[in-house]
Amino acid sequence: MTKAILIHARDNTATLFGEAQAGEPVSIVRGSGEVVEELVARQSIPVGHKIALKEIGEGEQVFKYGETIGVATQMIHKGEHVHVQNVVGAVFPGRPIPSSRKTG
């Protein structure tokens, strides 16, 4: 079964160690190798890409490494591919996202 690593307890995404086809189960593991849960990939997701571990509402923060890596631009369902189609870079103190950074 394809594995995906959960780096930090706060994360709502895990990173795939292999490619997952739509409908396939994915094993979510911690760095130590302990299995956290199994979930089904709703879409095909390439290796190195992220899978959603829970529902992430539009405007909610996306976490990896226990830190914000961006904000959801639309509702992301558990098991969906988390990438540029549904995430945009987050705002850092004093630094708004330039309008040119909007993704389609």
Added chain:
Amino acid sequence: MSDREKMEFWGYERPDGTVGVRNTLAVFGAGSTAHHMAVRIAEEVKGAVPLLFDEALLRLREDRERARRTIVGVGHNPNLAAVLLVGFGGGHMDPVDLAQEMAGTSKPVEVVTVAECKGFSQAVDKGLSTARQLMSKISRAQRQPFPIGHLTLGVKCGGSAGNSGLLGNVVVGRAVDTLVANGGSTIFSETPEVIGAEHLLAKRAVNDRVARRVREVVERMEARIRRAGEDIRGSQPTDGNLKGGLTTLEEKSLGALAKTGTSPLSGVLEYGERPSGRGLFFMDGPAGPINIMVGEAAAGAQIFIYSLGGGLYSSFRNLPGWGIGGFPIGPVLSVVSNASHPRDEEEEQFFDIHCQGVLDGLESIDHVANRFLQELLAVASGKLSKAEISLPHYWVPLESYHTGPIL
């Protein structure tokens, strides 16, 4: 044997107390017009390498000073047992002046100029005889054991993909933490890659002043990019990063920072600046691998780590030096996160440490990290890195870092 006893390497002690991991005679081409001379001399003397600094003559003062600091800093690098500076003589990179600034280390430093020899061929001949004498002298040096704390690593990552922040960079980060905990140093750079993660780096600073310097250096580069009419947050991550699974600049930056481990940040350096103490240091610098390693070498790094993701360089499994060319100042070790499928013999020739076993469920990260540390100590003790083996000739101009226009 205790762990502490195993944490040592065999190096060459220099007169100033620093320790080299290589025993090189460096022939500096001081000024781009002197490259031909430096190459001619280095080619004829076993163990000599040409250091070709590609510094344009007419630059603003800030760039001239940075270039000079870098060249002099490289001259101080403990891997260089002796230095021969060659050039035409005079100019803002006058070999005679540079030699005086390098002499502080008490290592042998000699100068040969065309002006002094009254001709190019005469200068090459004199350079050759000087180089032969220097090599005869330095080749007597013998390696001795030193604690790991005498090492300074220069680290860099490239071809980042979703996994590099989870594998290769984590493996490198573990070694960095071990080194720093044992009194060693690590220097990392690439300011554009810290953009988006500066708040995390600032949190690791040993004091408020260092935290403030992190923000200053990052903001300075961002302002410079903005003044040029570019928006880095619009151009990063690159197409290759996106394809590899990195979604945002923050994610890329966080993954890149993983190679610095979890050690506290002891200081922030200007490009080519030598740190005053030991520990983990962030150096202002651009994204190019050679530019970064030259700056790190000027700051005293003896050994260099290139952590490769699944991106461009590592997708060509048989590319000597992964496309960046040979690096003459010290060994470069590569750590590759994603091996090809099926794994082939070619990549064994060109990459030092593979993390693929973790992806395949055959090895833990801890195991790879330990393997890497042992390899690092072996290479520090004289084992050749894969890049040293596959690139015996050094033809890549050593670019430093310029922020202003050429006048």
